[in-house]
Amino acid sequence: MKRSICRLGIAGLVIILLMVAGRAKNSGFTAMEEKPPAEIKIDNFVFSPSTLTVPAGSTVRWTNHDDIPHNVVSDDKSIKSKVMDTDESFSYTFAKPGTYNYFCSIHPKMTGKIVVQ
C-alpha cells in the first residue's frame, strides 16, 4: 500500500516535470511555428467562408453554431470528421498543397472548399 502511494507520487512528479518542460518548449523557438488555426464557422447550415485559402501545413478548425449536428467529409472521403453537435469543433491540418472540396454528409447541400497553397 505504502509503496503504491510512493509510486503515484513519483508518477505525479514526472508529469509535473514534463509539463514544465513542455511549457519551456512552447515559450521557446517552436512557438513561432504554432499559428492559431484558420476558423470556419457553421451557421444556419452554411460553412463560412465557403472557400478558404491557407498555406500548406495550416490547421483549419470548423465550429458548429447550429442547434443541429453537422460534419465535414471531403468529396473523396479521405477526410471524415466526427459529428459536431452544437458548439463542438473539428480540426484538420493540411500538409500538402491542393484543392479539397468537402460537404456535410448529413446535409449534403452544405458544401465548402479549402485551397492549400
Added chain:
Amino acid sequence: MASNPKDEILHDHNHDGIDRRGFLKCMAWAGTGAFCVMQGGVLKSYSLSAFSGLKEKQMKGELSFVQISDSHMGFNKPANTDVAGTLKAAIDKINALPKAPSFILHTGDITHLSKPEEFDGVDQLLKNASAKDVFYVPGEHDVIGDDGKQYLERYGKNAKGAGWYSFDQKGVHFIGLVNVMNLKAGGLGSLGKEQLEWIESDVKHLSKSTPIVVFAHIPLWSVYPEWGWGTDDSAQALSYLKKFGSVTVLNGHIHQTMQKVEGNVTFHTAASTAFPQPKPGSAPSPGPMKVPAEQLRSVLGIRDVNYVAGQHALAVVDSSLE
C-alpha cells in the same frame, strides 16, 4: 363526409380544386391538422381539431395504422428540452384512438445523434404503445458515424441493402425505403441504383388494383430542394408505380405536415414528435424552430391512416399532440 362543414378547408378535387394538368397541391401546415379521404383518386380533406370530431365510420376500416416521425431522441436545445416527454404524449395519443392501430410506422430520425442510449430510449417508450409492431426506416440522424451499421443491427435484420423492405397487410403492399445513405456533395436524398432495381422487381408481380403505401424519411417529391427537401432519384422509383390505381407516399424529415396529389400518387409529410421546422424558405435555414412553450404541442403530432378495402380509400388523419 365532414361532420361539420365549417371544418372543411381543402378541396373536392372533382370540382374547382383540380389543376387541369392533373397536378394539385393541397397543404396543411403544422398545427392545422387535416383529415384526408382518397376515393378513386379523389381526395377530400377536412381540418381537424381532434379525433373526436370524426364519425366512427370515418375512423374504421380493414386496416388502420399510425405514422410517427422525427422523434430525435437526445435533442435538448431550446426548441424542445423534453423530446422524451413529447414522444410519450404522442404514444398517449395513439393509445387513446378508438381502435388500436395494427402497427406503427416510424419514418426516421428516431435519434438525434445515433447514440445507443437514444435508440434504447425510443424502444423503451414505444413498448407502451397499443400497437406492438413498429416498422422503421432510417433518417440521416440514425446513420451518423457508422454508415447505418447500428441501425441495421437493431431494425434491419430482415431488410435488404441499406435497410429497405416490403410487406403486405390486409391486401395493402407496404414498401419501406432508405434515402439517407451515400449522399453526394450538393445533392438531395438518394435511393441509389441497387434499391431502384429492387423496387422494380418488388412490385412487378402485383396486380394494379393493389393499394401501395411507400414510406421513407426524406420526401420523395420536391418539397424545397434549396433546403435538401427532396430525393434526387425519386421520379425513377415512382415510375415503377405508375400502373397502380392507389399509391400513398408517407415521409418525414421536414417536421411539418404537407400534402400533394399528382396523378395516382398522394404524398404526405408528417409532423415531428420533437420540434417544428420552418415553412420552406421562411427562415434563413431549416433549423429547429422555437415556438412559445405553450404552443409546442400544437405543432407536433401523429398521423392515423385508415384503409377500407374495395373503396380504394386511404384516410389520412393528422393530429397535434394537444
